[in-house]
Amino acid sequence: VNGLVQNAYQNGDLRLLIAPYNVKPLTTRSAQSLFALNDDIHYQTRTFQSICEDQKPPSSVSTYQSVLHHHDEQSKHDQLAAINELSYGLIEPTEPWQRQCVLLRDSSFRGCGFRLTERQNYDTPIVVEVSPNSPAKRSGLTEGDHVIYIESENIQNFHSFNDVIDIIHRTFQENGQVTLVVLTSPGYRILKRRGGYLESRVFNYQSPQIDQMKLRLCKLKLYNFEYDFGFTLKRDKLLYIQSIEQGSSADVYDIKEGDVVLELNGQVTKYLIMNKINEIIEISKQERKLDILVIDMNGYEFSIKHAIPLNSNLPFIQIREES
Incomplete structure (x- = not known):
């Protein structure tokens, strides 16, 4: 949602389609990790806490005012249609794994670089913002993640939200790192449907040991005689390399036909309409360089199946660049 709002801000237009959403709560079952997994009414008043010392939480008032501009009605309709088309038909996780995110202190960044919220009737704190190039981003932490363990302590053992914030701050400052075990929001929803039972497998971003996911960050450069990067893109729910x-x-630089494009110059492609994607590539041609994060289709499906978000800051990425 944050990404879509940012994209709408860049395009100067935002439309929201809002409808009531009611789901019957699941019958509570005995589970080792999570309890009281009941549905709530979304968008209640929430408490936010920043784990990013060098940034202040943005003002929601100024954010929403900034996207309310008047633009051509047909243009707004086209942009909304493109976003809606992208929103449907993507692969849903079927076997979500817990993810171990190790946040390592970095002298170039003050703090952990993420914000947490507590939401009424949810029994886990939720990550609402992750700063670029932060320890949180490099650990694999993602907006929407539900924190279920801090170090080896179950989140249910903490008495209050403030206790959670305190232990994260204190551990990070004293040890130079803190380990969080998390689930994505789609993974958490599936967990609720299953009555609270977690997959035993834990994915570790520091040592993934997964042959199926070969994530490549290709740093393309153009020589003086070149005018194009030499690939074409196609959007069919996903953005992928057509030729x-x-x-x-x-x-x-080892880009293959059929590769799924996850990022262009650090911008997540699933939040971008094709006009914006073409604009990024044209500007990159003028600047003679383009960073493109790609993964083969099998690797992408594996990451979705197990609810493993990917980004260009992760430690196991294969970087392809001119030596």
């Missing part, structure tokens, strides 16, 4: 020109920059 590669032999001998081009994309070919040299």
